[in-house]
Amino acid sequence: MPSMASNDSTHTANINQLNGPKTDSLDRRQKIEQHRKALPIATVEKKLLEEVSNNDILIIVGETGSGKTTQLPQYLFNGGFCRNGGIIGITQPRRVAAVTVAKRVAEECGATLGQKVGYSIRFEDTTSSSTRIKYMTDGLLLREALLDPYLSKYSVIIVDEAHERTVQTDVLLGLLKTVQKTRSSSASDVACSDHTKPDNGAMLEKEAIVQSTSILKHSRGKKLSPLKLIIMSASLDARVFSEYFGGARAVHVQGRQFPVDILYTRQPETDYVDAALITIFQIHLEEGPGDVLVFLTGQEEIESIERLVQDRLPKLPESKRNISIIPIFASLPSEKQMKVFLPAPAGFRKVILATNIAETSVTIPGIKYVIDPGMVKVRTYDPNTGIEPLIIVKTSKAQALQRSGRAGRDGPGKCYRLYPENEFYKLKDSTMPEIKRCNLSNVILQLKALGIDDIIGFDFIEEPDRRAIIKSMELLFLLGALTDDGKLSDPVGHQMSRLPLDPIYSKALVVANQFSCLEEMLIVVSMLSVESIFYVPREKLEESRTALKSFSSTEGDHLTLLNTYRASDEFLEKGKLVSSNEKAEKNLRKWCKENFINNRSLKHARDIHSQIRRNVEQMGLRITSCGEDMLPLRRCLSASFFLNAALKQPDGTYRALSSGLTVQIHPSSVLFRAKPECIIFDELVRTNQNYIRNISIIDYLWLIELAPQCYALQE
């Protein structure tokens, strides 16, 4: 294809116009240019621009290393797609990706971050009025849609990594489909002559317009420009997306990866942990130098393999004991996570034991060997009980490919799949979309807030389970967010939908002023929203327990979390009085360590706290405090967590009132020994037992008083 030359003159002209940092040496610029031109996608720049011009929806299948994420937005900018001030928005499922790619692209453009190129994620917005290429998380774009239902400032929206099929991506795709229809119909109202459509097409279009305008409110009067939509996926089947978007055109962009040899076992393995262990040693003893990445399902498995390897090392000849084991999983403190990026000691082989964090979130350089037992831990959802148990299942084909690809980033590699080849062909093509295995209450609240009332009729790329929809609608109704006829209630439902929280937490905030405890509830909800605040290492069990005692409350875990937050806040504020902010933050990290508190989680809770505090202030809520008396706070918790109430049974276990399940207080709770009669809890986790976590003591009569829709006085 001769038209694919990459030395496009518009593009060069644009680079020259930019007023980037003067310190950029010509040399560095040239290197960036060379790198850009060497990317596989560079050969099809013109072709892609044509495709986008000719198709309002385009599916791009690009393998890893194609350069699609960094280059396509630049091509579109240079190709004039930001004319009239339109913005090119690119969504990512993860925050880190949005940040790192934006930084890279800003550098390639020779622009300061936040000017032409910027990113916007929760807690952080680097964009300005001059930003034209905007990277963001898909969840953030969904939030933007609440304020601007037509996403009118965007001329192009690129949904990247769509194959991952996160809930947010799936909902976004459904929304974008509607938005695009509405915008093109609005545009054709003002410029009909631009389009000449065949008759039956026009008919269908009309139907679509009627439907979309009834879905999205107040479209009249406003002239909107059409929206270009690009779906980017790394999966092999573009068909799903293409069919969803009415047979949209799909193009393929070559990737760039080193070859990876795939090896299978002859027989199925009965114990994949043991098989992984054997393979580690086999590679170490028989293969050439290079680091090893092993995919395991969880912390427990990782720690057990780590111990087993250490146990066996002394049995090896001394010259062969040069293995350095490095675990990585999400809940590991970040300084320990960073170890995967350090080179192993000279002459040592690095063996990284990882969860699926290493599939997408963390890219580790220098991996030559991948061991893939073919298993993964996934969250599921049981619409009958509302529990989301974690179960271990086989990976999908796509996942197996993603894992083996990790061995071919810096050179040719090998992947050991610990199952026979015929088993691979029996695997599912791709992982089940998250929307089919999660609680939908948040999704439904969002859609309702967007004016989409018919949830069952919503055009999802994949239908969620009908029972799951009903279960979540029921929850929202009981929380008072929905009216009898399924509409968002005013003001409770509207207020709840504006808060970036789980609906039950939002409810707790919305009603907190009736109990004069909004200040306290803001803290409690922030602390509940993050992953475990307390870090309890097995070897320092007693020590950590005494540390936590100073914060603990006899009334329950919610108040313990409140005390902990306040203690840390007080420590930080005091520190800021006597030294610089940075010094105070550093001291806080030390304080966290001494008190066995996960610093990352606490920081996250602080960020959430300041965001939702701003939110409730904007909603016009007065921030009231209950002072020393914590009774109103527990009553307020009862008024929002009433579906998570449990009563003690004669044998010391509890009965969860809404599901009827027998549950136990988790040993990490401050109420584990106390065993009060009536409690409310934050969540139910299923492992060997049904455990309930984050618990507070309440009075059963409060439930009857505060949640009469669920609890009636019984004679």
Next chain:
DNA sequence: CGCATCTCA
């Protein structure tokens, strides 16, 4: 007496 694979607003 013992848990959280991973994200997002």
